[in-house]
Amino acid sequence: MQHNVFILxxxxxxxxxxxxxxxxxxxxNIKTFSIQSWILGIFLMYFGVLNNNISIIILSIxxxxxxxxxxxxxxxxxxxxxxxxxxxNKHKVSVSLSxxxxxxxxxxxxxxxTLVFFEFGKSLISIxxxxxxxxxxxxxxxxxxxAQLIGYLVMENSMFLLSFLFNGLPFIVEAGIILDILGIVxxxxxxxxxxxxxxxxEEELYG
Amino acid sequence: xLFYLSIAQLLYVIIxxxxxxxxxxxxxxxxxxxxxxxxxxxxxxLFKYFKKQSIYPESSSIFFAYVPYMSFAMYLFLTLVxxxxxxxxxxxxxxxxxxxxxxVFGAASTLIKLSALDSRNNYSILGASRSSSIGIFTxxxxxxxxxxxxxxxxxxxxxxxxxxxxxxxxxxxxLVHLFIAxxxxxxxxxxxxxxxxxxxxxxxxxxIDTLLIHEYSGRELALLKWGSYIKQFILMNVFLNVxxxxxxxxxxxxxxxxxxxxxxxxxxxxxxxxxxAFINSMVSKxxxxxxxxxxxxxxxxxxxxxxxxxxxxxxx
Amino acid sequence: MIYTLPxxxxxxxxxxxxxGFRKKERTVSVFTSLLSLISSIFILFSKNYSSSYFxxxxxxxxxxxxxxxxxxxxxxxxIEYISNIKERFIKVYQYFMLLNIFVAAxxxxxxxxxxxxxxxxxxxxxxxxxxxxxxxxxxTALEAAWRYIIIVSVGLVISLIATLxxxxxxxxxxxxxxxxxxxxxxxFLLGAILLIIGYGTKAGIFPxxxxxxxxxxxxPAPVSAxxxxxxxxxSLYPIIRLFQINHNILLSxxxxxxxxxxxxxxxxxxxxxxLYKRLFAYSSIENMGLALIGISLGSYALxxxxxxxxxxxxxxxxxxxxxxxxxxxxxxxxxxxxxxIIKTMPHTGLFLFFGSLAVTxxxxxxxxxxxxxxxxxTIDLYGWLIGSILISFVGCGFLFINYKVINMVFxxxxxxxxxxxNFTLVPIINxxxxxxxxxxxxxxYRFLQGVIK
Numbered sequence: 001m002q003h004n005v006f007i008l009x010x011x012x013x014x015x016x017x018x019x020x021x022x023x024x025x026x027x028x029n030i031k032t033f034s035i036q037s038w039i040l041g042i043f044l045m046y047f048g049v050l051n052n053n054i055s056i057i058i059l060s061i062x063x064x065x066x067x068x069x070x071x072x073x074x075x076x077x078x079x080x081x082x083x084x085x086x087x088x089n090k091h092k093v094s095v096s097l098s099x100x101x102x103x104x105x106x107x108x109x110x111x112x113x114t115l116v117f118f119e120f121g122k123s124l125i126s127i128x129x130x131x132x133x134x135x136x137x138x139x140x141x142x143x144x145x146x147a148q149l150i151g152y153l154v155m156e157n158s159m160f161l162l163s164f165l166f167n168g169l170p171f172i173v174e175a176g177i178i179l180d181i182l183g184i185v186x187x188x189x190x191x192x193x194x195x196x197x198x199x200x201x202e203e204e205l206y207g
Numbered sequence: 208x209l210f211y212l213s214i215a216q217l218l219y220v221i222i223x224x225x226x227x228x229x230x231x232x233x234x235x236x237x238x239x240x241x242x243x244x245x246x247x248x249x250x251x252x253l254f255k256y257f258k259k260q261s262i263y264p265e266s267s268s269i270f271f272a273y274v275p276y277m278s279f280a281m282y283l284f285l286t287l288v289x290x291x292x293x294x295x296x297x298x299x300x301x302x303x304x305x306x307x308x309x310x311v312f313g314a315a316s317t318l319i320k321l322s323a324l325d326s327r328n329n330y331s332i333l334g335a336s337r338s339s340s341i342g343i344f345t346x347x348x349x350x351x352x353x354x355x356x357x358x359x360x361x362x363x364x365x366x367x368x369x370x371x372x373x374x375x376x377x378x379x380x381x382l383v384h385l386f387i388a389x390x391x392x393x394x395x396x397x398x399x400x401x402x403x404x405x406x407x408x409x410x411x412x413x414x415i416d417t418l419l420i421h422e423y424s425g426r427e428l429a430l431l432k433w434g435s436y437i438k439q440f441i442l443m444n445v446f447l448n449v450x451x452x453x454x455x456x457x458x459x460x461x462x463x464x465x466x467x468x469x470x471x472x473x474x475x476x477x478x479x480x481x482x483x484a485f486i487n488s489m490v491s492k493x494x495x496x497x498x499x500x501x502x503x504x505x506x507x508x509x510x511x512x513x514x515x516x517x518x519x520x521x522x523x
Numbered sequence: 524m525i526y527t528l529p530x531x532x533x534x535x536x537x538x539x540x541x542x543g544f545r546k547k548e549r550t551v552s553v554f555t556s557l558l559s560l561i562s563s564i565f566i567l568f569s570k571n572y573s574s575s576y577f578x579x580x581x582x583x584x585x586x587x588x589x590x591x592x593x594x595x596x597x598x599x600x601x602i603e604y605i606s607n608i609k610e611r612f613i614k615v616y617q618y619f620m621l622l623n624i625f626v627a628a629x630x631x632x633x634x635x636x637x638x639x640x641x642x643x644x645x646x647x648x649x650x651x652x653x654x655x656x657x658x659x660x661x662x663t664a665l666e667a668a669w670r671y672i673i674i675v676s677v678g679l680v681i682s683l684i685a686t687l688x689x690x691x692x693x694x695x696x697x698x699x700x701x702x703x704x705x706x707x708x709x710x711f712l713l714g715a716i717l718l719i720i721g722y723g724t725k726a727g728i729f730p731x732x733x734x735x736x737x738x739x740x741x742x743p744a745p746v747s748a749x750x751x752x753x754x755x756x757x758s759l760y761p762i763i764r765l766f767q768i769n770h771n772i773l774l775s776x777x778x779x780x781x782x783x784x785x786x787x788x789x790x791x792x793x794x795x796x797x798l799y800k801r802l803f804a805y806s807s808i809e810n811m812g813l814a815l816i817g818i819s820l821g822s823y824a825l826x827x828x829x830x831x832x833x834x835x836x837x838x839x840x841x842x843x844x845x846x847x848x849x850x851x852x853x854x855x856x857x858x859x860x861x862x863x864i865i866k867t868m869p870h871t872g873l874f875l876f877f878g879s880l881a882v883t884x885x886x887x888x889x890x891x892x893x894x895x896x897x898x899x900x901t902i903d904l905y906g907w908l909i910g911s912i913l914i915s916f917v918g919c920g921f922l923f924i925n926y927k928v929i930n931m932v933f934x935x936x937x938x939x940x941x942x943x944x945n946f947t948l949v950p951i952i953n954x955x956x957x958x959x960x961x962x963x964x965x966x967x968y969r970f971l972q973g974v975i976k
Binding site for chain 1: 382386497499500502503504506507508510511514515517518519
C-alpha cells in the first residue's frame with residue numbers, strides 16, 4: 001500500500017515539475033512548488049501517523065509550515081514588489097525542448113537505477129532521482145533568479161522523498177536542513193530584489 | 208441481430224454528431240454571456256449546404272470532386288468498428304483494431320489534405336501545411352498511447368480494452384491508466400479543434416480545418432462538415448468508452464440495456480462537452496507555434512506512463 | 524565545554540552586534556575574535572574529546588586555531604576597510620554580524636561529531652556569507668553572490684544525498700563510531716563519491732569550481748581573505764574525515780583525478796586572467812586541488828596537505844588583504860593598470876611579492892614543503908609520468924602567477940609614495956606567519972601523529 005502511495009506521490013511531483021518547465025510566469029511556478037510541498041507534507045504526515053512516529057509527524061508539520069506556506073508566501077511577496085520580474089520572456093532552452101528533456105531525464109534516471117542502484121533494492125529510487133535532475137535542469141535552463149531558487153527547492157523536496165526510501169536522516173539533521181533552507185531562501189530573496197539578469201557578458205565575471 | 212445493431216450505431220452517430228457540436232457551440236456562447244445559436248443550428252447549416260449548387264475550381268482535377276464522398280465513407284466505416292453503444296464487437300468489429308482505425312483516420316485526413324493541395328488555393332495549401340505540421344507531432348503521441356494500451360491489455364482491440372477497464376479495478380486506478388487518459392485528453396482537445404489554437408475558427412492564425420475545405424461548396428461542403436462532426440463524435444466516444452469512463456457499456460447482447468445506454472452515452476458526451484466549454488472559456492488561446500509545447504506535454508505524459516509501467520512491474 | 528568556546532564567542536559577538544551594540548560593532552567584534560583566538564590556543568593544549576555531539580581531535584584543534592587566527596586578522600583589517608567602501612549593500616553592523624555568525628558556523632563545523640550536522644554547519648556558512656560577497660553593491664557583485672549561493676547550494680544537496688547514503692549504509696553518522704566500524708560496501712562507496720563531489724563544490728574542486736573566481740573576485744578584500752583562507756579548507760574537512768574512516772583505493776583514485784583536474788584547470792586558467800583578485804582565486808583552486816590530492820593519497824601526503832592548508836590560509840589571507848590596499852589606492856582591478864607598487868606602497872609591494880612566492884610554493888615556505896610531500900607521494904604511487912605532469916602544472920601556475928605579480932610590483936615608472944594604512948601590518952604578520960610555519964613543522968608533525976597513519 002505504502003509502495004503504491006509512494007509511486008502516486010512521486011509521479012504527481014514529477015508531473016508538477018514538468019508543469020513548472022512549461023510555465024512562463026514565476027508566480028505560477030511558486031504556486032506549483034507550494035502544491036508539491038503540500039503533497040509531500042501530507043504524505044509524510046500520513047506515513048508518520050501510520051507508523052506512530054512522533055518525530056516524523058513533527059517533521060511533516062515543519063515541512064508544511066516552512067516549504068508549503070512560508071517560503072511561497074515570502075517569494076510571492078518579494079515578487080509583488082518588482083512585478084517586471086514576474087514573467088520570464090527569454091528562455092535559454094525553448095519550452096517544448098525543456099519539457100522533452102525533463103521527461104528524458106526521468107528515463108535517464110530509470111536507466112541510472114538499472115545501472116547503479118539496482119543492488120540497493122527498490123526501483124522507486126529512480127523517482128527522487130528524476131525530481132532531483134529536473135530541479136537541476138530548471139536551474140540550468142532558466143536565468144530568472146526565482147526560477148533557479150525554485151529549482152533548488154525542488155531538489156530539496158526530492159531529497160525528502162529519497163530519505164523516505166532509505167533509513168531517513170536523524171531528526172536533528174532534518175530540522176537543521178529546514179533551518180538552512182529558510183536561510184537560503186531569505187538571503188536569496190534579499191539578493192534577488194536587486195539582481196539584474198542580463199549581466200552574462202560582464203567582463204569582471206569572465207574566464 | 209448484430210447487423211441491425213450496427214445499423215443502429217451508424218444512425219446514432221450520423222444523426223447525433225451535429226447535435227453534439229451544436230450543443231458545444233451553444234455552451235461556448237452562453238459561457239461568454241451571449242445568446243448563442245440554437246443547438247440545432249448545425250442541422251440547419253447542413254440542410255442549407257445540401258440545397259446549394261456545387262462549384263469546382265477550374266484548376267482542380269477530378270480527384271477534388273471525389274474526396275468528400277471518400278472521406279465521409281471512411282468515417283462511416285469507423286463508426287462500425289469502434290465501441291460506441293456496445294462493448295462487444297458488432298458485425299464489422301473484427302475488421303480492424305486500434306492501429307488500423309488510426310490508419311483509416313490518417314487516410315481520411317490525408318485525402319482531405321491532398322484535395323486541399325489539389326484546389327490550388329493558397330489558403331487551402333496553408334491550411335494543409337499547418338495541419339500536417341501539427342499532425343507530425345500528434346500522431347507519434349497517439350501511436351504511443353495505443354502501444355501503452357496494448358501493454359496493459361495485451362491487445363489492440365478496443366473492445367477488449369474496454370472490457371479490461373470495466374472489470375479490472377487495479378488497472379483502472381493505476382497511474383499508467385491515468386497518464387494515458389490525460390495524454391489522450393490533450394490530443395483529443397487538439398483533434399476536436401477547440402483549444403489550444405481554435406483550429407475550427409476563421410481567425411487568421413487559428414484557422415486550419417476551415418482553410419482545408421475553403422474551395423468546397425454545396426453538397427461536398429456539407430459532407431465534409433458532417434464528416435468532421437462524425438470524426439469528433441467518434442473520438443469523444445473513444446475517449447469516454449475506452450479511456451476514461453468505460454462503465455455501463457453493455458457487455459452482453461441485451462436490447463434494453465443497449466437502448467438505455469444510447470441515452471447514457473449521449474449524457475456522458477454532454478458532460479464532456481460542458482467540460483470542454485469551460486476549458487475553452489477559461490484558458491487563453493495559444494499562438495500557432497506554441498502548440499508544440501502543448502503537444503510536448505501530451506508526449507511527456509505517455510512517456511511517464513511507460514516509465515510508471517516499468518517501475519511498478521519490475522519488482523518494487 | 525571548552526571546545527565550543529571559540530564558536531560561542533563568535534556567536535555572542537554576532538548577537539551583540541545585532542542587539543545593543545550597533546554603534547560599537549567594531550570593538551565588540553575585535554574583542555570576541557580575540558577571545559576566540561585565545562580560547563582556541565587554549566584548546567590546543569587540552570585533551571581530545573568525544574561525546575554524542577562533539578568530536579575533537581588534534582585535526583579539529585589545528586583547524587580551530589587556523590580559523591581563529593585568520594578571523595582575528597580579518598576583523599582587525601575590516602575595521603578600516605569597510606569604512607572605505609562607498610554605497611555598501613549592507614550596513615556596517617550587519618557586516619560584522621554576518622562575519623561573526625559565518626565564522627561561528629565554521630568553528631562548529633570542525634568540532635561536530637555528526638556528518639549530518641557538519642553538513643548543516645557548512646550550508647549555514649553559505650547563506651551567512653552570501654551577503655558579504657555582495658557588499659560592494661554593484662550588479663556584478665550581486666550576480667557573483669547569486670552564483671555563489673545557487674551553485675554551492677546545489678553542490679551541497681549532492682553531499683546531503685551522500686550523507687543519506689552513508690547513514691543508510693552504516694546506520695550512524697557519528698564520526699567516532701564510523702572510525703571504529705570501518706564501513707565498506709557499495710552504498711557506502713557511492714555515498715563517499717558523492718560526498719567528495721558535493722563538498723568539493725564548496726572547496727572549488729574541478730567540476731563545479733565556476734563560482735569561486737566570481738565570488739573571490741567581487742567580494743571585498745577581507746571577505747575574499749576569509750573565504751580563500753578558511754572556508755575552502757573547512758569544506759575539505761569532511762573529506763579528510765571520510766578518508767580517515769575508509770581509505771579505499773577506488774575513492775582515493777577518484778579524489779586524485781578530481782584534484783588533478785583542478786590543479787590543471789587552475790594553472791592553465793591563471794594564464795589569461797586580467798584581474799588580480801581572480802588570479803589569486805585560481806591560485807586558491809590550485810592549492811585546494813593539491814590538498815585534495817594529498818588527502819586522497821594519505822600517510823605523509825595527508826600531512827603535506829594539512830601543512831599546505833595551514834600555511835596557505837595565512838599567506839592567502841594576507842595576499843587578499845593586500846589586494847584590498849591596492850584596490851583602494853589604484854582604483855582599478857586590472858593587472859595592466861597596476862605598476863610600481865614597490866615605489867608607491869613599499870610594504871604592500873614587498874609582501875605581495877613574498878606572499879605570492881609563498882602561495883605558489885617557493886622553497887623556503889611551508890607550502891613548498893607540503894607540495895613536496897604530496898608530489899613525492901604521487902610519484903611513489905602513480906609513477907613518474909603522472910607525477911611529472913602534475914609537477915609541470917604546478918610549475919606553470921608558479922610561473923604565470925609570479926610573472927604577473929612581479930610585473931605589478933616592480934615594473935613601471937617612479938611615482939609618488941602613498942601613505943599606507945597602519946592596518947597593512949595585519950597582512951604582513953599573516954604572510955610572515957605562513958613563512959614561519961616552516962619552523963613549526965616538527966611540532967606540527969608530532970601533534971598530528973594520531974591523525975596521520
